[in-house]
Amino acid sequence: MHWLLDFIHRVRDVRALIAWGGYVGLTAIIFAETGLLIGFFLPGDSLLVTAGLLAATSGVFNVYWVGVLLTVASILGNSAGYAIGRATGPRLFTRENSLLFNKKHLYRAHEFYERHGGATVIIARFMPIVRTFVPVVAGMARMDYRRYTIYNVIGGLGWIWAMLFIGYFLGRYIPGVDRHIETVIALVILVSLMPGIIGWMRTRTKSSAASRGSDA
Numbered sequence: 001m002h003w004l005l006d007f008i009h010r011v012r013d014v015r016a017l018i019a020w021g022g023y024v025g026l027t028a029i030i031f032a033e034t035g036l037l038i039g040f041f042l043p044g045d046s047l048l049v050t051a052g053l054l055a056a057t058s059g060v061f062n063v064y065w066v067g068v069l070l071t072v073a074s075i076l077g078n079s080a081g082y083a084i085g086r087a088t089g090p091r092l093f094t095r096e097n098s099l100l101f102n103k104k105h106l107y108r109a110h111e112f113y114e115r116h117g118g119a120t121v122i123i124a125r126f127m128p129i130v131r132t133f134v135p136v137v138a139g140m141a142r143m144d145y146r147r148y149t150i151y152n153v154i155g156g157l158g159w160i161w162a163m164l165f166i167g168y169f170l171g172r173y174i175p176g177v178d179r180h181i182e183t184v185i186a187l188v189i190l191v192s193l194m195p196g197i198i199g200w201m202r203t204r205t206k207s208s209a210a211s212r213g214s215d216a
Helices: 001-013 012-035 046-056 063-088 103-126 130-139 145-173 177-215
Strands: none
Touching: 012 046, 012 063, 012 130, 046 063, 046 103, 046 145, 063 130, 063 145, 103 130, 130 145
């Protein structure tokens, strides 16, 4: 129990979390966030950017080894999420909310999947929380596994290497950026949330327009 409390405390400090977990910890976190329903709260984007930044400024990691390991972890994680969705199906929608599970995230992912189809598997990689639940929804919808795997690999490669190299190039070419890592993380999280914010604004605009139309 002590190690779990220690881990939860470190999640709020990404740099300390990376130092604590190393290669193994990073791999486990990316797998859990992309494949296990309980991993939706893990800081995937900020973790990747920080790992890339530290690889450039302190030599703690080899950015290429980290990239390979985390790409494999993210692809396997999404495959695990697909398997969970295919095996459990609609039962997840009737499951009670708990500390580590909230049905609203599943409904949100389902709506996103219905709107964007197979490309969601790629797009969702760059959206916190949604990326945890979309593989499950794809499995529940019994998306063709071969087609799913193609999207999964493309999305995994794009997300991992894009986030790692954002951090790596910032650390390599902007002196002192590692002293402002919190600002970098905040900007990355904001950019990651933008697709969801834009989608929410569009939905709200459509609802308002429909409401005005019905009142006319």
